[in-house]
Amino acid sequence: MTDDAPGKGAPDENGEDVTAPLLEIRGLSVSYRTRGGVVKAVRGVDLDVWPGQVTAVVGGSGSGKSTTAHAVIRLLAANGTIDAGTVRFGRHDLAALSEAELRTVRGARIGLVPQDPTVSLNPVKRVGEQVAEVLRIHGLATRRSAAAEAVAVLDRAGLPDAAVRARQYPHELSGGMRQRALIAVAIAARPALIIADEPTSALDVTVQRVILDRLQHLTEESGTAILLVTHDLGVAADRAHRLVVMEQGRVVEAGETRAVLADPQHEYTRRLLASAPSLTTARPRTPVNTSPGSAAPPDTAVPLVEARNLVKEFRLPRAGGEARTLRAVDDVSLTLRRGRTLALVGESGSGKSTTARLVLRLAEATSGQVLFDGTDVTTAGGASVRQLRRRAQLVYQNPYASLDPRFSVGEVITEPLRAFKVGDRASRLDRARELLDRVALPAATLERRPAELSGGQRQRVAIARALALSPDLVVCDEPVSALDVSVQAQVLDLLAELQADTGVAYLFISHDLAVVRQIADQVAVMRAGRVVETGPPEELFSEPRHAYTRELLAAIPGGRAPSPSTVTATVRGPL
Amino acid sequence: MRRYVVRRLAQAVGVLWAAYTVSFLVLDFLPGDPVSAMAGAGMDSGQPDPAQLARLRHEYGFDKPVLVQYAEYLGRAVRGDFGDAVSTGRPVTATLADALPQTLQLTGAALLLAVVLGGGLAVVATYTSRRWLRQLLLSLPPLGVSVPTFWVGLLLVEAFSFELRWFPAFGNDGLRGLVLPALTLAVPTGAQVAQVLAKSLLTALDQPYVETARAKGAGRWRVHLRHALRNASLPALTVVGLLVGQLIAGSVVVETVFSRDGLGRVTAAAVTTQDIPLVQGVVVFGALIFVATNLLVDLVYPLLDPRIVVAPDRRAGFA
Numbered sequence: 023m024t025d026d027a028p029g030k031g032a033p034d035e036n037g038e039d040v041t042a043p044l045l046e047i048r049g050l051s052v053s054y055r056t057r058g059g060v061v062k063a064v065r066g067v068d069l070d071v072w073p074g075q076v077t078a079v080v081g082g083s084g085s086g087k088s089t090t091a092h093a094v095i096r097l098l099a100a101n102g103t104i105d106a107g108t109v110r111f112g113r114h115d116l117a118a119l120s121e122a123e124l125r126t127v128r129g130a131r132i133g134l135v136p137q138d139p140t141v142s143l144n145p146v147k148r149v150g151e152q153v154a155e156v157l158r159i160h161g162l163a164t165r166r167s168a169a170a171e172a173v174a175v176l177d178r179a180g181l182p183d184a185a186v187r188a189r190q191y192p193h194e195l196s197g198g199m200r201q202r203a204l205i206a207v208a209i210a211a212r213p214a215l216i217i218a219d220e221p222t223s224a225l226d227v228t229v230q231r232v233i234l235d236r237l238q239h240l241t242e243e244s245g246t247a248i249l250l251v252t253h254d255l256g257v258a259a260d261r262a263h264r265l266v267v268m269e270q271g272r273v274v275e276a277g278e279t280r281a282v283l284a285d286p287q288h289e290y291t292r293r294l295l296a297s298a299p300s301l302t303t304a305r306p307r308t309p310v311n312t313s314p315g316s317a318a319p320p321d322t323a324v325p326l327v328e329a330r331n332l333v334k335e336f337r338l339p340r341a342g343g344e345a346r347t348l349r350a351v352d353d354v355s356l357t358l359r360r361g362r363t364l365a366l367v368g369e370s371g372s373g374k375s376t377t378a379r380l381v382l383r384l385a386e387a388t389s390g391q392v393l394f395d396g397t398d399v400t401t402a403g404g405a406s407v408r409q410l411r412r413r414a415q416l417v418y419q420n421p422y423a424s425l426d427p428r429f430s431v432g433e434v435i436t437e438p439l440r441a442f443k444v445g446d447r448a449s450r451l452d453r454a455r456e457l458l459d460r461v462a463l464p465a466a467t468l469e470r471r472p473a474e475l476s477g478g479q480r481q482r483v484a485i486a487r488a489l490a491l492s493p494d495l496v497v498c499d500e501p502v503s504a505l506d507v508s509v510q511a512q513v514l515d516l517l518a519e520l521q522a523d524t525g526v527a528y529l530f531i532s533h534d535l536a537v538v539r540q541i542a543d544q545v546a547v548m549r550a551g552r553v554v555e556t557g558p559p560e561e562l563f564s565e566p567r568h569a570y571t572r573e574l575l576a577a578i579p580g581g582r583a584p585s586p587s588t589v590t591a592t593v594r595g596p597l
Numbered sequence: 598m599r600r601y602v603v604r605r606l607a608q609a610v611g612v613l614w615a616a617y618t619v620s621f622l623v624l625d626f627l628p629g630d631p632v633s634a635m636a637g638a639g640m641d642s643g644q645p646d647p648a649q650l651a652r653l654r655h656e657y658g659f660d661k662p663v664l665v666q667y668a669e670y671l672g673r674a675v676r677g678d679f680g681d682a683v684s685t686g687r688p689v690t691a692t693l694a695d696a697l698p699q700t701l702q703l704t705g706a707a708l709l710l711a712v713v714l715g716g717g718l719a720v721v722a723t724y725t726s727r728r729w730l731r732q733l734l735l736s737l738p739p740l741g742v743s744v745p746t747f748w749v750g751l752l753l754v755e756a757f758s759f760e761l762r763w764f765p766a767f768g769n770d771g772l773r774g775l776v777l778p779a780l781t782l783a784v785p786t787g788a789q790v791a792q793v794l795a796k797s798l799l800t801a802l803d804q805p806y807v808e809t810a811r812a813k814g815a816g817r818w819r820v821h822l823r824h825a826l827r828n829a830s831l832p833a834l835t836v837v838g839l840l841v842g843q844l845i846a847g848s849v850v851v852e853t854v855f856s857r858d859g860l861g862r863v864t865a866a867a868v869t870t871q872d873i874p875l876v877q878g879v880v881v882f883g884a885l886i887f888v889a890t891n892l893l894v895d896l897v898y899p900l901l902d903p904r905i906v907v908a909p910d911r912r913a914g915f916a
Contacts, residue, residue: 097811129814136812142805146827146902156813191903207813 043070044215044247045094050107050117052086052093063089063102065271070264071215074245076238078262078279080255080294082506083477086271088137091217091251093117095128111215130160133208135218135237139201139225143192149203150176150188156210172210179206180236198229202236209240216240219251226369226533231577234261253507255298256536256580259283267291297511298580324396326494326527327358332380332390334373350376352551354390358544360494361521363528365542365559367535367574373551374531378497381529382414383407395494412442415488419500421480425472431458431483432468438490457486460523461516478509482516489520497529502537514541536578539563547571605895609888616884617674617877618667624873625663657683670874674881680874684866689878692863699859703851704844706775707782712837714783715790719833722791723798724821735795741788746847750781750854767856778855782847786840793836797829804828831902838894842887 052064064086071077079087092098094109094116109116116127128134136142143152153175154168163171169188176184181202192200201221208216218237222230238261241248252258258265258279265282267275267290275288286292334351351373358364366374379385381392383399392400399410415438418424425434435454439445445453455465461482472480481501488496498517502510518541520526532538538545539559546556547570555568566572654660657680658669673680679689715738722734757777758766764776801807802825810824845860852861860879867875898905 095812097808125814125816127814128812134809134812136805136809138805142809144806144810144824144828145904147824152809155810155815159814159816159819193904204809207809 044073044111045069045071045249046108046110047090047094048108048110050090050093050109051105052089052098052102053105054099055101055103062105063271064093066107067268067271067273069266069273069276071247071249072264073214073247074241075263076241076248076250076261077264077266078250078252078258079266079268080252080258081268082253082294082508084270085268087251087268088219090268091219091249094217094249095132095134096124097128097134126160129156129213130162130211131213131215133211133213133216135201135204135208135216135221137220137223139197139204142204143200145192147191148188149190149192149195153188153203153206153210156207160211162211172206175210176203176206178240179203179209180232180239181206197225198233201225201229201233205233205236205240209244209246212244213246215247215249217249217251220253221250222257223253227535227577227579228369228573230257230579234579237261254579255294255507256578260579267294293508297508325357325393326360326395327356327364327381327529328391328393329354329356329377329381330391330393331355332377332392333388334376334380334385335388349551351380351387354548354551354553356381356546356553358495358527358529360527361525362543363521363530363541365530365532365538365545366548367532367538367545368548369533371550372548374548375499377548378499378529378531382416382497383410412438412491413493414495414497415491415493417481417484417488417496417498417501420504421477421484422504424484425480427472429472430468431463431470431472431475434472434483435487435490438487442491444491453490454486457489458483460489460520461486476509477505478513481505481509481513485513485516485520489524489526492524493526495527495529497531499531500533501530503532503534510537517541535563535574536580547574602892602896605892609892612888613881613884617671617881620877620880621667621670621873624871624876625666627871670877674877679878679881682867682875683872684870684875689874692875693860693878693882696858696860696863699857700845700848700852700861702775703778703782703848703857703859704841706779707786707844707847708837708841710779710783711787711790711840715787716794716833718787718791719794719798720821720826722795723802723825724817738788738791738795741784742792744784746781746785746850747854749784750778750851753777753781754855774855774857778851778857781854782844782851785847786844789836789840790833794829794833797832798825801825801829827901831898834894834897834901838891841890842883845883845886 047067047069050064050067050069051062054061054063067086067090069077069079069090079090081087089098089102093102093104094111096104096116098104104117107117111127111132114123114127116124119127143149150169150172153172154163157163157168157171157175158165173184173188176188179202181187181199187195187199187203192203195203205221208218216237221237222233225233234257237248237250240246250258250262262279265275265277265279266273267282267288269290275282275286275291282291283295286295332351332354333349335347335349337347354373354377356364356366356377366377368374376385380387380390381394383392383402387400390400391398394410394414397406399406402410429437432451432454435457436450439450439453444450451468454468458465458467463479463482463486467475467479467483472483475483481504485496485501501517502513505513514537517528521528528541530538530541542559544556545559545562546553547562547568548554549570555562555566555571562571563575566575651660658666661669670680677690681688682692685692718734718737722731725731725734754766754777757763765774766777767774798821802821804825807820807824810820815824848859848861849864850861851857852859853865860882863875864879866872867879
């Protein structure tokens with residue numbers, strides 16, 4: 023499994039044996055004490071990282087990949103313990119070092135790039151100070167020289183205007199810039215190994231690419247090895263020399279990336295490959311979508327939703343006495359037909375969610391028009407807005423936050439029915455049971471609380487709730503972004519199936535082009551409040567006209583997979 | 598920034614006015630008036646002369662309609678004149694000015710003790726890895742909040758004055774006389790500081806940036822003091838601002854228990870004799886200190902947390 027020879031050896035400035043792994047994990051077991059008992063998160067993991075190489079650990083949430091990475095430098099949550107195993111790094115077994123000895127390794131020999139850059143920097147300290155701190159702790163700089171060194175390191179991490187940024191506070195930097203600052207923290211002491219725990223999953227796809235490029239560049243430049251933890255097989259395929267696949271705390275497959283992708287041995291790896299949206303070029307769509315009009319009503323003259331020249335401006339806090347406004351949505355026109363899916367794609371801040379809110383009349387447009395089923399609802403009030411609410415529903419991004427934790431699933435699903443006084447208690451429960459069946463959840467779920475369900479199950483409940491009133495339109499705001507890839511595929515399938523059965527139209531918001539490709543009939547690419555390109559996905563993906571669309575497409579991870587043709591050949595469709 | 602301060606000052610004036618008005622109304626609703634209270638206290642032998650009382654009432658303006666009295670008092674109060682204390686005849690402002698230094702010493706010392714002891718307890722309790730010590734330390738603040746101040750005072754006097762004879766039991770006798778009253782006053786205050794700071798320290802220690810700091814190789818003290826404490830100090834600072842009001846209120850009990858001169862005792866005396874001008878003076882003065890402290894706290898926030906920008910324009914912003 024981990025016994026084959028290293029790929030290309032990298033120059034090793036630390037004088038270590040390049041023919042031996044830099045990091046050698048053997049039989050690692052980690053458990054967490056929880057209220058419900060002891061949870062074994064990692065069970066007997068073997069894993070090697072070779073000098074100068076990127077080793078990616080992939081798996082779904084709960085697979086133990088992140089715990090494994092953190093166990094290397096023993097930064098586990100307070101209730102986590104290493105039960106067994108060795109973590110050999112250089113000459114030391116990190117699992118057996120004292121806390122004080124370990125501190126000379128952390129930051130100096132092994133750097134960590136954490137998951138969420140928005141919360142991983144100390145908000146009350148200047149960025150430069152936080153980089154300088156590493157140098158100060160390990161005695162690599164004096165109080166005086168540390169500041170200048172920090173700027174140099176920030177520059178090396180790819181942060182533009184490093185000298186200016188160093189004097190700023192984290193909240194004054196964008197997410198991508200913060201992640202570069204955190205990379206600077208990790209590389210400051212020129213460590214031999216960097217542990218990157220989902221370093222880009224909180225970032226936009228184009229920013230993701232810049233960050234990963236930077237990390238890769240650093241590896242090549244200085245021979246630093248990287249242990250990359252990711253849920254995104256596409257990212258792993260692009261970046262890693264070696265791949266380690268984890269499931270339920272165990273390593274199920276490991277080897278050179280090319281070999282694993284081309285010929286996956288384990289059932290779970292195959293499933294992961296099949297459901298990775300970024301690696302599939304086209305999804306076998308449900309018949310109704312490929313042959314429009316079979317079950318959905320024919321394309322009548324009147325579209326379900328028509329937005330004309332929508333503009334939404336927000337007032338910004340005054341600065342220098344001058345009133346400023348932000349044009350979040352700038353002259354957007356869209357058409358969505360019954361039973362179809364229109365996807366809005368763009369990065370955070372591109373105005374896609376605001377556009378959806380305007381369509382749903384959850385926000386007032388500054389100018390422009392919204393027509394719902396031929397009726398102008400832009401300025402409608404009272405009863406007609408309520409009527410619109412009944413015909414247009416919303417599925418939110420985060421299924422953990424969008425379900426009331428005090429409601430039972432039955433109450434969650436029947437709430438729209440109660441709000442519109444549809445039927446009596448018994449008939450509402452019948453409807454809830456039917457809807458649960460629709461979204462493939464057992465009827466017993468009715469009595470359970472959202473907290474007892476997994477993320478995928480919760481999103482199914484949210485979808486059932488959205489469908490309760492048989493709406494004509496469901497706005498899906500990043501409905502699968504918070505879910506594991508394998509679960510993503512299931513939920514996308516479900517959405518397509520429900521559309522085929524009920525003829526509902528979707529306004530589908532996503533930052534993930536790969537997801538959009540699987541579900542949309544029509545795609546609108548948004549940037550800075552404007553729609554820069556629209557078209558059917560096949561066209562958009564094969565012949566993007568706008569430069570920004572091309573940039574987005576190029577940034578999709580998995581595009582640089584060693585042999586995409588071989589990969590897709592093994593893909594037979596989702597689960 | 599300047600607009601913010603101006604707006605906050607305007608708010609402060611509003612608070613002072615409200616404090617004045619409410620205390621005026623409450624005092625007016627109380628049965629009796631200061632003149633009869635004074636007469637009853639001063640001349641317990643024989644009946645007071647009704648004519649003399651009426652003359653006194655007229656002199657102080659107590660015979661006028663309430664609204665007129667209110668307008669007159671308020672008009673003078675705005676110019677800093679709170680009239681004369683009925684019981685002593687001395688100007689209210691002079692009485693307060695005499696009592697102030699003693700009380701400032703007491704509350705200042707108590708605040709210092711509360712922050713140092715309460716903050717120290719919170720830091721040690723959240724730092725220690727010994728479970729029993731943490732549990733023990735964290736169980737102290739709720740105890741400190743719930744025991745009555747006068748009882749703590751009596752216990753301290755019993756132990757340190759009567760048994761050990763380390764500190765005097767009463768009086769305004771220099772620094773040694775300050776120790777026991779300040780400690781008494783600091784117990785409930787420090788307990789609240791400790792509770793809030795310990796809670797927010799534990800929250801801060803759970804934040805991802807703490808993991809980043811540990812991954813840098815930072816030691817536990819560095820993580821605790823340089824990273825967590827500063828982030829955790831904001832809620833504690835808010836509480837300190839509010840506790841200043843509590844300290845002034847607490848000085849009434851403590852100064853009485855320890856027979857110390859000061860604002861607290863002036864207040865207690867003024868209330869028992871229904872000395873309306875004096876009570877009004879105390880109320881407005883207390884409100885002034887409270888408002889000033891909290892304005893100061895608000896201005897310190899941005900220094901501790903760069904994310905807080907003073908002078909937010911509330912009318913604008915994102916939907």
